[in-house]
Amino acid sequence: xxxxxxxxxxxxxxxxxxxxxxxxxxxxxxxxxxxxxxxxxxxxxxxxxxxxxxxxxxxxxxxxxxxxxxxxxxxxxxxxxxxxxxxxxxxxxxxxxxxxxxxxxxxxxxxxxxxxxxxxxxxxxxxxxxxxxxxxxxxxxxxxxxxxxxxxxxxxxxxxxxxxxxxxxxxxxxxxxxxxxxxxxxxxxxxxxxxxxxxxxxxxxxxxxxxxxxxxxxxxxxxxxxxxxxxxxxxxxxxxxxxxxxxxxxxxxxxxxxxxxxxxxxxxxx
Amino acid sequence: xxxxxxxxxxxxxxxxxxxxxxxxxxxxxxxxxxxxxxxxxxxxxxxxxxxxxxxxxxxxxxxxxxxxxxxxxxxxxxxxxxxxxxxxxxxxxxxxxxxxxxxxxxxxxxxxxxxxxxxxxxxxxxxxxxxxxxxxxxxxxxxxxxxxxxxxxxxxxxxxxxxxxxxxxxxxxxxxxxxxxxxxxxxxxxxxxxxxxxxxxxxxxxxxxxxxxxxxxxxxxxxxxxxxxxxxxxxxxxxxxxxxxxxxxxxxxxxxxxxxxxxxxxxxxxxxxxxxxxxxxxxxxxxxxxxxxxxxxxxxxxxxxxxxxxxxxxxxxxxxxxxxxxxxxxxxxxxxxxxxxxxxxxxxxxxxxxxxxxxxxxxxxxxxxxxxxxxxxxxxxxxxxxxxxxxxxxxxxxxxxxxxxxxxxxxxxxxxxxxxxxxxxxxxxxxxxxxxxxx
Numbered sequence: 001x002x003x004x005x006x007x008x009x010x011x012x013x014x015x016x017x018x019x020x021x022x023x024x025x026x027x028x029x030x031x032x033x034x035x036x037x038x039x040x041x042x043x044x045x046x047x048x049x050x051x052x053x054x055x056x057x058x059x060x061x062x063x064x065x066x067x068x069x070x071x072x073x074x075x076x077x078x079x080x081x082x083x084x085x086x087x088x089x090x091x092x093x094x095x096x097x098x099x100x101x102x103x104x105x106x107x108x109x110x111x112x113x114x115x116x117x118x119x120x121x122x123x124x125x126x127x128x129x130x131x132x133x134x135x136x137x138x139x140x141x142x143x144x145x146x147x148x149x150x151x152x153x154x155x156x157x158x159x160x161x162x163x164x165x166x167x168x169x170x171x172x173x174x175x176x177x178x179x180x181x182x183x184x185x186x187x188x189x190x191x192x193x194x195x196x197x198x199x200x201x202x203x204x205x206x207x208x209x210x211x212x213x214x215x216x217x218x219x220x221x222x223x224x225x226x227x228x229x230x231x232x233x234x235x236x237x238x239x240x241x242x243x244x245x246x247x248x249x250x251x252x253x254x255x256x257x258x259x260x261x262x263x264x265x266x267x268x269x270x
Numbered sequence: 271x272x273x274x275x276x277x278x279x280x281x282x283x284x285x286x287x288x289x290x291x292x293x294x295x296x297x298x299x300x301x302x303x304x305x306x307x308x309x310x311x312x313x314x315x316x317x318x319x320x321x322x323x324x325x326x327x328x329x330x331x332x333x334x335x336x337x338x339x340x341x342x343x344x345x346x347x348x349x350x351x352x353x354x355x356x357x358x359x360x361x362x363x364x365x366x367x368x369x370x371x372x373x374x375x376x377x378x379x380x381x382x383x384x385x386x387x388x389x390x391x392x393x394x395x396x397x398x399x400x401x402x403x404x405x406x407x408x409x410x411x412x413x414x415x416x417x418x419x420x421x422x423x424x425x426x427x428x429x430x431x432x433x434x435x436x437x438x439x440x441x442x443x444x445x446x447x448x449x450x451x452x453x454x455x456x457x458x459x460x461x462x463x464x465x466x467x468x469x470x471x472x473x474x475x476x477x478x479x480x481x482x483x484x485x486x487x488x489x490x491x492x493x494x495x496x497x498x499x500x501x502x503x504x505x506x507x508x509x510x511x512x513x514x515x516x517x518x519x520x521x522x523x524x525x526x527x528x529x530x531x532x533x534x535x536x537x538x539x540x541x542x543x544x545x546x547x548x549x550x551x552x553x554x555x556x557x558x559x560x561x562x563x564x565x566x567x568x569x570x571x572x573x574x575x576x577x578x579x580x581x582x583x584x585x586x587x588x589x590x591x592x593x594x595x596x597x598x599x600x601x602x603x604x605x606x607x608x609x610x611x612x613x614x615x616x617x618x619x620x621x622x623x624x625x626x627x628x629x630x631x632x633x634x635x636x637x638x639x640x641x642x643x644x645x646x647x648x649x650x651x652x653x654x655x656x657x658x659x660x661x662x663x664x665x666x667x668x669x670x671x672x673x674x675x676x677x678x679x680x681x682x683x684x685x686x687x688x689x690x691x692x693x694x695x696x697x698x699x700x701x702x703x704x705x706x707x708x709x
Contacts, residue, residue, distance in 0.1 A: 013525075016518055016519070016525075035527055037525070037526050037527040040526060041321065041322055041323060042322075044321050044322045045317060045320075045323070048316075048320055048322060062527060149275045149276045150275075154289065155274070155282070155286050155287065155288075155289070155345075156285075156287055156289040156341070157341075161324075161326070161331070161337055161351075161536060162332070162336075162340025162341060162344065162351045162352050162353060162354070162532070163341070163351040163529070164286075164287075164340075164341050164344035164351050164352070166345070167344055167345065167349050167350040167351070167497065168350040168351065168497060168528055168529060170350075171350045171528040172497070172527055175497075175500070175527055219275075256324045257324060257325075260323070
């Protein structure tokens with residue numbers, strides 16, 4: 001569905017269901033050089049089980065107009081505006097990678113308006129190597145290849161039907177990059193991750209239950225790099241679940257069922 | 271980069287899509303000869319039907335063994351995924367039927383396998399889909415043949431049997447300038463020799479019956495999507511960009527930004543047309559693919575020797591392989607194919623000097639080359655296209671496809687090259703003697 005957020009046409013995949021103000025809402029936030037479609041299977045499950053799903057394209061990405069967020073805080077302001085626009089009083093947030101930082105900061109800012117915070121493939125600080133930052137700006141195809149190599153954990157993802165996750169990620173990255181002729185959303189997104197320095201303060205301010213879904217073989221956001229956030233969440237006393245699944249950084253596509261199961265238990269309790 | 275996370279072609283040919291079976295530890299890909307799969311619960315059943323979970327329901331739609339083949343060929347081609355079909359012809363039909371209906375138009379190379387020509391020229395016309403055929407090298411003809419209702423450009427990577435090399439970068443640009451995709455039949459080249467998707471093609475398909483399986487034991491096909499064509503931006507494919515009442519009112523381009531074509535092809539095409547691949551056939555093709563790089567190198571090495579022998583033989587008037595400097599595609603083959611012109615493959619034609627009777631004498635004298643209607647076998651094959659694979663085509667269409675009445679097509683196999691040359695030498699002698707008797 002399309003919405004107007006901050007004067008810009010904004011797209012959110014709803015899992016095939018119309019938005020129903022009477023239902024609970026979950027916002028799914030993608031990572032760098034991705035879009036709503038990385039959440040396809042999880043979106044459809046949640047949409048078919050009583051949730052309004054808003055799997056967004058971030059501003060300036062694919063179907064959404066506007067200026068791509070250059071910082072986590074800018075993206076957070078967008079999520080807040082999105083919820084206000086839709087009249088959502090309370091929502092669950094699920095974010096992957098860059099999206100997990102956006103979800104974290106939004107949960108910190110919005111207090112009780114956020115019912116759940118799920119961070120998939122997360123780390124803090126989410127540092128990006130200078131080589132990858134430079135390549136994302138000057139040699140995006142090379143950087144895209146590197147990113148996908150670091151993200152992949154298996155040559156045999158259990159797709160069910162003939163999908164080659166590595167190729168699909170490359171194709172999606174190229175499509176997202178080409179969707180914005182003005183701004184290199186690859187470099188902008190990586191910079192936003194690299195520069196974000198409010199993670200621990202944000203986690204300290206979170207009041208809702210927190211889930212972290214980590215990839216055992218994740219080379220982009222190493223599981224050990226989530227430990228500072230885990231420690232902060234424990235110190236804050238929020239309800240915390242940490243689920244480690246066997247694959248890499250492509251959690252939603254390399255391990256779709258394991259990722260969904262973690263979200264189901266967290267959001268629905270099944 | 272290199273290694274497991276970023277493997278090369280030869281490693282992907284052996285490992286892409288498969289891992290030791292988690293249930294039994296079997297290292298080889300198990301053959302899942304089952305029609306259907308027990309649901310863990312009613313919730314799981316619903317999740318599979320609603321595309322919330324990534325499992326299997328019914329083997330017409332997907333199967334674990336077939337999925338390994340689909341992932342492997344997608345990896346080798348540089349695509350996002352693939353759909354295996356009952357044959358190469360089924361892959362071509364599935365591609366077309368997913369993208370268009372009555373009132374649509376295709377622009378196709380005229381240098382095609384006879385079966386593809388039949389489908390486009392005769393059968394699809396009955397269903398309201400018209401095709402304009404153009405010579406693959408006539409770039410202006412491709413442009414001028416495009417109509418407002420054109421939905422697809424189509425050609426073979428190297429045309430059967432003249433080995434006209436398709437200028438994929440140029441033809442794909444023409445396609446994209448007009449908002450339509452380019453589909454390439456890469457059966458004769460395989461991804462070992464050319465990767466059409468990396469050159470600009472949007473979809474590629476194979477008759478896996480040929481070099482992919484490689485042993486003449488199985489019929490199968492597969493179509494691979496690059497994920498690069500923007501169906502929504504084109505505005506010409508409501509089949510993919512508007513709600514489909516036949517499947518949850520799904521808008522395939524919203525559901526999957528890069529996988530809309532494969533999604534509809536599987537959820538509608540396999541479901542309704544039903545031309546799925548048997549898992550046993552998928553397994554046989556996988557066995558062949560494991561040795562694809564090794565086999566292709568031997569095919570090419572043998573072909574180089576056979577071409578050199580034929581080119582020097584007094585009974586041969588023409589050798590139609592891009593290895594020959596006077597072949598119309600010599601320069602393009604050097605540019606686009608792995609290893610240059612030798613990468614045009616091991617299926618080619620040549621003309622015997624003399625009568626049709628001499629041609630028959632040649633074929634009947636062969637002992638190692640088998641006279642049959644197939645290519646891409648590990649064993650060497652021979653056929654007379656004008657009386658077999660292309661017999662439905664008019665003389666004019668034959669000429670347009672580069673086939674003469676005396677043209678012989680060879681598929682050079684993996685035998686010792688000296689033995690193949692000896693076989694050809696004796697058969698050419700037999701043809702020569704036939705001329706002497708006639709005189």
